[in-house]
Amino acid sequence: MILTLNLAVVLAVIIYFRIRRRVQARSRSDQWLTVFIVLIFGVLIAPTEFGQGILDVLGDVVNNISASGSP
Template structure:
């Protein structure tokens, strides 16, 4: 039996459990570790279809906000 897993899914689970923790209990190094993990996660999902879909949705939201703010 061969067990395979997706690194992006593993990082998503790690991020979920790290963000669930109480904010008061975090040290500065712990916060930086969370930021680094989230950055790596973003780099892993960016070239995927899901990452491109998220990019399109966020782009449309930003465009809608910028047009709503205008004259």
């Protein structure tokens, strides 16, 4: 039996548990580590269908906001 792990799923679990912790107990280096992990997660998930769907939704939201702000 071969067990494979998807790195994006592992990082999503790590991010979930890091975000749940109390903010007051975090050091600056701990915050930067969280930012780095989230950045790597974004790079890994971007080329997937799920990532492209998120990009499309965010693009539509930004276009609607910018269109509503212009006369």
